[in-house]
Amino acid sequence: QKEVEQNSGPLSVPEGAIASLNCTYSDRVSQSFFWYRQYSGKSPELIMSIYSNGDKEDGRFTAQLNKASQYVSLLIRDSQPSDSATYLCAVFQTGGGNKLTFGTGTQLKVEL
Amino acid sequence: GAGVSQSPRYKVAKRGQDVALRCDPISGHVSLFWYQQALGQGPEFLTYFQNEAQLDKSGLPSDRFFAERPEGSVSTLKIQRTQQEDSAVYLCASSLDGGSVGTQYFGPGTRLLVL
Numbered sequence: 001q002k003e004v005e006q007n008s009g010p011l012s013v014p015e016g017a018i019a020s021l022n023c024t025y026s027d028r029v030s031q032s033f034f035w036y037r038q039y040s041g042k043s044p045e046l047i048m049s050i051y052s053n054g055d056k057e058d059g060r061f062t063a064q065l066n067k068a069s070q071y072v073s074l075l076i077r078d079s080q081p082s083d084s085a086t087y088l089c090a091v092f093q094t095g096g097g098n099k100l101t102f103g104t105g106t107q108l109k110v111e112l
Numbered sequence: 113g114a115g116v117s118q119s120p121r122y123k124v125a126k127r128g129q130d131v132a133l134r135c136d137p138i139s140g141h142v143s144l145f146w147y148q149q150a151l152g153q154g155p156e157f158l159t160y161f162q163n164e165a166q167l168d169k170s171g172l173p174s175d176r177f178f179a180e181r182p183e184g185s186v187s188t189l190k191i192q193r194t195q196q197e198d199s200a201v202y203l204c205a206s207s208l209d210g211g212s213v214g215t216q217y218f219g220p221g222t223r224l225l226v227l
Contacts, residue, residue, distance in 0.1 A: 004154075008152075034215075034216075036218075042220070043203055043218040043219060043220050043221050044155065044203070044218045045218070046215055046216075046217070049215060088154050088155075090154075098143060098145075098160050098162075098167070098168065099145065099157040099160055099168065099171070100145075100147075100155075100157065100216060101157070102154030102155050102156070103154050104152070104153055104154050105153075105154050
């Protein structure tokens, strides 16, 4: 079992819809969770970070964390074609060194 | 206000050649990380520095891979006797601190192709 799992997609949503991206992780001691956006041929760009159970909102983005279920999600409201990218879930695990463990990413396509 | 910079952006090497990849982190950032990203995969951790100290090199795939950060700023990732399986994008990231809330900012990456 991979430490961080994501559905590779592609996830297709119409413009203006809500895109829901999901991620599960295996290590219960994980403390910090990050969502990065990566356009094709570009480097990862931080979108959201979340450290506590519950929701965290930033503009059109909402991150949700449920540590009991070992689940973190990213909601993108009013999806735009410019949101089309691969979204990487990353987990920071204490005791595992100061490193991020990434999922394989979910490709999101926002269609006109 | 420069971000993380990396050079070269692209490198083509013949199998068996040595390559050196450079990372210039954000000024003042204590922590520096190297990741390897294969096509269609998420970045995989290679090694981590706090200032000039290499605190974790558990992700380096073989002894052909070597990284250094002698003055606690610029870092170099060296790959000796390159193999085709080394072809990937090599990403450098820096963080203000190395703690669990430290956000890592990524450079543009070096795309390495070994022929």
